[in-house]
Amino acid sequence: MVAASDAQQYALLQTNITNFVNQWTDYFITGSKSLGSDWNSFVHGVQALGLAQYLQMSQSAMGKTPMDTQSTLLEPNPAQIKFLLSLK
Numbered sequence: 001m002v003a004a005s006d007a008q009q010y011a012l013l014q015t016n017i018t019n020f021v022n023q024w025t026d027y028f029i030t031g032s033k034s035l036g037s038d039w040n041s042f043v044h045g046v047q048a049l050g051l052a053q054y055l056q057m058s059q060s061a062m063g064k065t066p067m068d069t070q071s072t073l074l075e076p077n078p079a080q081i082k083f084l085l086s087l088k
Helices: 004-030 035-048 051-062 078-086
Strands: none
Touching: 004 035, 004 051, 035 051
């Protein structure tokens, strides 16, 4: 989860990057921009919007392991299984 103190900045970066990527996707699809000649401009533009900061914030929010695979919450609970089987 993104820290509360970073939430506004994160949301702004996410919105700006998403809008930029969507706009350029349209350009590439319609042919008004070329993947061959305009790709570097696209990469530079998305980097200028703070892509590195956005990715760093995203990775920090996920932590080292996005999902705790060691949690006992993921282990089957015999009482719950018995109850679910009784619903047949």
